[in-house]
Amino acid sequence: MYLSPRANYPHHWLMSVSTLTPDARVATRTEAPPPAQPADSRPLYRQLADQYRRAIDNGVLRPGDRMPSMRAFMQRHGVSLATATESYRTLERAALIEARPRAGYFVRVRQTAALPAATEPDLAAVPGAAQFVGIHSAISTIVSTFQRYPDALNLGGATASPDLYPTDALQKSALRALRRRPTLLTAAGHDQGDPELRAIIARRALDAGIQIGADDVIMTHGGIEAVNLALRAVAQPGDTVAVESPCFFGLLQALESLGLRALEIPASPTTGLAVEALAFALQTHPDIKAVVAVPNLQNPLGSVMPDSHKARLVELCARAGIPLIEDDPYRELADTAQPLRSLKAWDTDGTVIHCTSFNKTLAPGMRVGWINGGRWHPRIGMLKFAQSRHNEQLSQVVLAEFLETNAYERHLRRLRDRLRIQRERMAEAIAASFPDGTRFTPPGGGMFFWIELPRDVSSAAFFEAALDDGIRVMPGTVFSNAGRFDHFIRLSCPSTDLDQADDAVRRLGRLAGRRGAYARTL
């Protein structure tokens, strides 16, 4: 159980820890700290905690390393006991350090190495024929089964726990916006979306390596409308679209609803879309009309494409003259020192259609996404207007305020911290409780676990058994139109009640151990 440090380690205990020699590597890093930036108005304890966080993230401090004692910390940074205590508490809450009774604080050891990494796809396999998609009825069955168990703990969703989103701040912002602009509900908005918001989005896109102006942004009803518009702009019914395998079922549903064929290209659990496999497929399937990729924290894999892969993918599509549709809603949930870049950052000739949203990062209830259509931007503007006109204004005004102040960045930092803690606890529980033969690769951000169960487990049967036990999981069957992942499940971080999640994962692990009950015909 996670108690606050105050409850576990009262001040007198912190005081009694003997002074230890500060770790040499940290000392090196912190001896000459960079001058405090004048703009950094955050409390001192948070600045110090961030400094140590970076040291841990960068590997300067390694798992198991001893942290300086409180006294050493106070002396080194010239801070009070209260500041030192709060710094450590912040790091402990972020699951970066842990206290060991009568020994002091240590950089936390993550126990996820206990399970082997997920299987890498066979890149030498010749891709099969592109298939029309028929996934919707399977998904409808799952949804209606879910509805029969309304009280089940939801490890099957695709958003973070509701209490990780800034409900109060968004509510206040919306109230302010409505008071300031009473006609927000009555007056029609701008066709492409709120001009002020689009200007802010264009500025912020630099963070992802994307250079665009406000007119290059069209607001959409969530990221899914953006992806639909992109597909409609470049493909006709019957056309073939290359997608990652596995890929998120919303994309498969979009392909199905548009009458498009899916050609599944293997994706690695660590590095995402296998660019070489795509290059091969472009030769065997010259009729591919578009490629769709989720480069950052892919759903369900959690994989991140290395920059070199991103560059090669964009170049490959540009050379082949094939539009590359990038769906990038998870980018800002990565635990990296530098922001991840989007595929669009490597785009020089408008090959990349960039789609993203704030549904995953800020508010699942605000249906705000955006698209830059590259070469197809005017056509996408036409399609958006013909399909649903402009977005509602209120969410856009609220979002603009969040992005323009630092409220969004503050929220993102907190969200990433909380998700990381959840992921680490869940990863430990998976490693400790799932049976031999289970494989998975802990992701570097986001909220998904893509778990490979022993090959004879049917995830569809496992899904039913888990629901009977009060837990929603998403069976691997819906992440491929070609039936490739029937023994996989996707779990997501469900709740900020870590003990509840921990307990649920351990129960799932025990269920998976009774694998005979869910055997499938191989």
Added chain:
Amino acid sequence: MYLSPRANYPHHWLMSVSTLTPDARVATRTEAPPPAQPADSRPLYRQLADQYRRAIDNGVLRPGDRMPSMRAFMQRHGVSLATATESYRTLERAALIEARPRAGYFVRVRQTAALPAATEPDLAAVPGAAQFVGIHSAISTIVSTFQRYPDALNLGGATASPDLYPTDALQKSALRALRRRPTLLTAAGHDQGDPELRAIIARRALDAGIQIGADDVIMTHGGIEAVNLALRAVAQPGDTVAVESPCFFGLLQALESLGLRALEIPASPTTGLAVEALAFALQTHPDIKAVVAVPNLQNPLGSVMPDSHKARLVELCARAGIPLIEDDPYRELADTAQPLRSLKAWDTDGTVIHCTSFNKTLAPGMRVGWINGGRWHPRIGMLKFAQSRHNEQLSQVVLAEFLETNAYERHLRRLRDRLRIQRERMAEAIAASFPDGTRFTPPGGGMFFWIELPRDVSSAAFFEAALDDGIRVMPGTVFSNAGRFDHFIRLSCPSTDLDQADDAVRRLGRLAGRRGAYARTL
């Protein structure tokens, strides 16, 4: 200029009007008034005004008839002077009666008979080939031309003047909703839309003669998304869809964006879609995959299909097994004693897909529409989910409150009154100022005037000249893919400043009189 009755006719003047014999026909109607309904909690003056309004609408009181004197009115209805005055004031504000100095009040004479009615279409003409639509670039040109004249008075729009929508009440409702349900922005909503709202909509649909349940309603991003979903559910690219001619350009854009062909069926300025012409077309074009109709207050015609035509149209489509897509956003803006019925009211086997929205009646900024998909309802549910997921929640909650209280009905009554006054003033100005050879049929509700200019006038050139004179009009060119209405314009009620609108229409009339300047090659 419209002054309030108080300013024109102070109490002492009203008192001095000699008592006149009450009009016999009104006396007949009001001698034995129906017992006041216990549910009618409206002020007495409003109930009385409504009674007289009905007498005028039904022709019991005719234009030019003298109204009873104040004293007679007080005696007949047993009311105070204040109530009598307020009743007359209400009728005068609604432009139903007018005062003539030293003579009393009279039922207002409408002067729209001065221009001949719009030309009825030639129903014997054989329909041409169905055409792929190419209207978008023409519309884009118009929109960008509009933008060069940002200060022009807008008689080219498709919504009422912003001040006719209940901005304050909607704002207050939204503030209440946000305070009561802080998670409205953060939590994801129900896939089909807010269940409470859908239940209310289903109940209210009885008003249009439609019998459905909450599950038969899917909320959409405005009516246009509903129409798009309906088209996608029943037609594939290349298919032929029968549409009214003229029809609103948003439908033509949707057809264009979906790669569908339009077959234009003549529509009458008074009775809308010519059902016999459609029956003929179904024989000559056996490949028609869907029919789209706006039965009530068609855009741009303002026509209303008689019930008998509606019944025949539904029967015709049902017998031919062709889906009938009904777009019905203007129904509640009709000035009829009984609510108009939707085509769906005659549907017995799921042939009719009913689409509508609250964008025109309640708030252009709230993108709230809904669809009942008839036989195609499950497929439309799938398409909506795949395309844009659920609508945002806030607008739905606000709308539910408006519909559930009588706020919506109160607003509609006021909106209809105001639009009628605007239409009557505009019709008079058109009749008085447009040149010989102009024809039009004043509509029985809504906000559109479809004006047939002399045949040698190019509406595209007229549109440019009007903009130069500071007025936006919509040229007839965009209401047909077959170039049928190049000498028509659509005007809409632009503003509650009636004098401004009057002046603008008269300037347009003078412009049209200089027709040589906009001559087209015939």
